[in-house]
Amino acid sequence: MSTGPRVLVLRFSSLGDVVLVTPLLRAIARRHPAAHVTIVTQQVYAELLETNPHVARVIPLAPGQRLHDLADALRAQAFDARLDLQGSLRSRQLRRLIGGRWTTHPKGRAARLAQVWLGRRPRGPVPSMAARYFAAARALDVTPDAAPADVFPTSEDEARAASVAPPEHVALAPG
Numbered sequence: 001m002s003t004g005p006r007v008l009v010l011r012f013s014s015l016g017d018v019v020l021v022t023p024l025l026r027a028i029a030r031r032h033p034a035a036h037v038t039i040v041t042q043q044v045y046a047e048l049l050e051t052n053p054h055v056a057r058v059i060p061l062a063p064g065q066r067l068h069d070l071a072d073a074l075r076a077q078a079f080d081a082r083l084d085l086q087g088s089l090r091s092r093q094l095r096r097l098i099g100g101r102w103t104t105h106p107k108g109r110a111a112r113l114a115q116v117w118l119g120r121r122p123r124g125p126v127p128s129m130a131a132r133y134f135a136a137a138r139a140l141d142v143t144p145d146a147a148p149a150d151v152f153p154t155s156e157d158e159a160r161a162a163s164v165a166p167p168e169h170v171a172l173a174p175g
Helices: 015-019 022-031 043-050 067-075 089-098 109-118 129-136 155-164
Strands: 006-010 036-042 057-061 081-084
Touching: 006 022, 006 089, 015 043, 022 036, 022 129, 036 043, 043 057, 057 067, 067 089, 081 089, 081 129
Parallel strands: 006 036, 006 081, 036 057
Antiparallel strands: none
């Protein structure tokens, strides 16, 4: 029996960006049905990913948790691909502590700063954040499927939503 790649994904925050990782998770599962994906995210977002069928394990990063302890646990596991989709000081520190080869995505900071502070318009189309995440997964040979991001609510989530807004209504609660 063939096993798929073991993939470690770091995306600590923010809510919208955590959700935008889901097209990549779906693409990994589609290309590598036997893949074992572990994702590390802040504890507050862990529940959002625990019901995702494309994720084998969610590791919640608790407030105040020492990165050394998390790194020790992750270093003991063998991963074929390590994707840093956060690109923060904290994720770089965790990468150093875990070791191994990591890939990241283009954040486009310089282009954003030029647009905001200098009023420069981008040259050509600007890829979405979800599309940029795929750059970190080049070695996994995955491609976007143009489908939207996924959220997999539980029946309890749906019952709670129905108690707030009847099915014929739409409610948005960003943040």
